[in-house]
Amino acid sequence: xxxxxxxxxxxxxxxxxxxxxxxxxxxxxxxxxxxxxxxxxxxxxxxxxxxxxxxxxxxxxxxxxxxxxxxxxxxxxxxxxxxxxxxxxxxxxxxxxxxxxxxxxxxxxxxxxxxxxxxxxxxxxxxxxxxxxxxxxxxxxxxxxxxxxxxxxxxxxxxxxxxxxxxxxxxxxxxxxxxxxxxxxxxxxxxxxxxxxxxxxxxxxxxxxxxxxxxxxxxxxxxxxxxxxxxxxxxxxxxxxxxxxxxxxxxxxxxxxxx
Amino acid sequence: xxxxxxxxxxxxxxxxxxxxxxxxxxxxxxxxxxxxxxxxxxxxxxxxxxxxxxxxxxxxxxxxxxxxxxxxxxxxxxxxxxxxxxxxxxxxxxxxxxxxxxxxxxxxxxxxxxxxxxxxxxxxxxxxxxxxxxxxxxxxxxxxxxxxxxxxxxxxxxxxxxxxxxxxxxxxxxxxxxxxxxxxxxxxxxxxxxxxxxxxxxxxxxxxxxxxxxxxxxxxxxxxxxxxxxxxxxxxxxxxxxxxxxxxxxxxxxxxxx
Numbered sequence: 001x002x003x004x005x006x007x008x009x010x011x012x013x014x015x016x017x018x019x020x021x022x023x024x025x026x027x028x029x030x031x032x033x034x035x036x037x038x039x040x041x042x043x044x045x046x047x048x049x050x051x052x053x054x055x056x057x058x059x060x061x062x063x064x065x066x067x068x069x070x071x072x073x074x075x076x077x078x079x080x081x082x083x084x085x086x087x088x089x090x091x092x093x094x095x096x097x098x099x100x101x102x103x104x105x106x107x108x109x110x111x112x113x114x115x116x117x118x119x120x121x122x123x124x125x126x127x128x129x130x131x132x133x134x135x136x137x138x139x140x141x142x143x144x145x146x147x148x149x150x151x152x153x154x155x156x157x158x159x160x161x162x163x164x165x166x167x168x169x170x171x172x173x174x175x176x177x178x179x180x181x182x183x184x185x186x187x188x189x190x191x192x193x194x195x196x197x198x199x200x201x202x203x204x205x206x207x208x209x210x211x212x213x214x215x216x217x218x219x220x221x222x223x224x225x226x227x228x229x230x231x232x233x234x235x236x237x238x239x240x241x242x243x244x245x246x247x248x249x250x251x252x253x254x255x256x257x258x259x
Numbered sequence: 260x261x262x263x264x265x266x267x268x269x270x271x272x273x274x275x276x277x278x279x280x281x282x283x284x285x286x287x288x289x290x291x292x293x294x295x296x297x298x299x300x301x302x303x304x305x306x307x308x309x310x311x312x313x314x315x316x317x318x319x320x321x322x323x324x325x326x327x328x329x330x331x332x333x334x335x336x337x338x339x340x341x342x343x344x345x346x347x348x349x350x351x352x353x354x355x356x357x358x359x360x361x362x363x364x365x366x367x368x369x370x371x372x373x374x375x376x377x378x379x380x381x382x383x384x385x386x387x388x389x390x391x392x393x394x395x396x397x398x399x400x401x402x403x404x405x406x407x408x409x410x411x412x413x414x415x416x417x418x419x420x421x422x423x424x425x426x427x428x429x430x431x432x433x434x435x436x437x438x439x440x441x442x443x444x445x446x447x448x449x450x451x452x453x454x455x456x457x458x459x460x461x462x463x464x465x466x467x468x469x470x471x472x473x474x475x476x477x478x479x480x481x482x483x484x485x486x487x488x489x490x491x492x493x494x495x496x497x498x499x500x501x502x503x504x505x506x507x508x509x510x511x512x513x514x515x516x517x
Contacts, residue, residue, distance in 0.1 A: 113314075156427065226430070227429075228390060229390055
């Protein structure tokens with residue numbers, strides 16, 4: 001059964017009321033981008049002179065402590081489930097494509113099982129070998145290469161390593177003005193919800209966090225599930241108030257009050 | 260009454276039984292992958308430690324599983340630097356081993372497997388149609404346009420890959436995980452019909468229709484199309500097993516092998 005579009009007993013948030021949620025979302029991602037900016041600068045500085053082993057050691061020393069909570073402020077959940085540096089073939093003359101990517105602890109992962117220690121993405125595994133062949137066409141690589149800007153991919157279900165509903169953040173790494181790779185991090189939507197749900201619940205009315213195509217990440221509105229697209233085709237007339245989040249192409253939305 | 264067994268002894272009894280079954284599961288999983296052409300001749304398997312971690316079993320279980328494979332002549336173990344377990348099966352699926360595999364699984368198991376697989380894939384396809392953004396349909400369409408259906412192994416990889424893409428578009432992590440698990444366990448067997456060129460053509464055409472249904476947001480149509488595809492594959496498998504049980508061959512007389 002469809003939910004009534006204008007139930008009189010359901011309160012609605014005004015656009016202004018959504019602002020604190022939007023700024024909390026922006027702040028959560030700004031923290032992650034600050035970390036990624038730092039990694040990007042260090043890796044970009046190392047790329048011209050470092051051997052592959054030295055690059056790997058650098059990336060590992062940066063990302064592994066963070067995947068285990070090192071960079072998370074006291075008491076806040078750790079958002080990242082994986083992170084690293086991915087470079088296309090020829091990032092240095094004659095070098096093949098390179099993955100220096102680590103995953104944090106995993107629960108019942110179909111490929112990797114349950115792990116407590118950091119896992120490095122295994123390039124020898126067939127599935128990853130096929131993936132490697134054309135990763136330059138994938139959104140998280142293609143868009144930063146085209147725009148020269150940081151990019152947010154998802155939310156989506158990653159079917160290659162985390163097997164989880166995640167958001168991928170990627171930043172271009174430049175050498176001589178040319179993009180040679182990306183610094184990236186996978187953010188777990190589950191952990192993001194744990195961090196942001198209290199703020200969403202602070203609103204008087206149901207609301208949701210959606211990406212630029214309207215894909216729902218977190219929702220306190222019963223009719224909107226994570227993964228749904230808004231506007232929901234079942235509710236063609238539903239209208240939403242919308243407050244953009246600073247620094248990330250997500251909006252906080254709430255159903256508009258009935259006239 | 261106080262148990263007279265030493266601490267842990269009761270658990271060990273049960274553990275041993277489970278472990279014994281698991282070694283056979285490890286062997287069967289890898290045997291399917293080899294005789295059905297997912298793992299190819301000369302390929303090195305992951306290390307024993309890596310296999311143990313991936314399968315979620317003890318190292319000894321993996322070793323027992325590899326012993327079964329060696330005795331079947333499917334892998335050989337080389338010592339020293341660059342060593343490991345290597346696939347020694349010829350690239351083409353071996354008819355004798357395939358016959359043994361199909362004889363070893365009952366019709367009732369095959370039909371139950373098809374029902375379960377179909378239910379998962381239908382759910383994925385319907386959700387994908389309801390939840391796909393327009394650019395998702397574009398991406399799936401591009402992916403499918405690049406997929407090669409001319410050869411047996413490629414067609415199997417692409418058919419399996421397409422089911423996985425549908426699970427991804429459903430936006431359900433659980434469906435993606437289940438799809439991966441099911442394909443690891445049964446994919447090679449279920450997709451055996453793709454050795455038949457006419458089956459490959461039907462699956463390729465059907466998948467193009469599924470993409471169109473997803474683009475149109477038509478969940479029921481996407482569901483019906485994938486259900487038909489799984490039924491087609493299951494009927495092929497059923498007919499092939501019946502032929503083999505009667506002493507015939509994997510392929511129908513009219514079909515041309517790849």
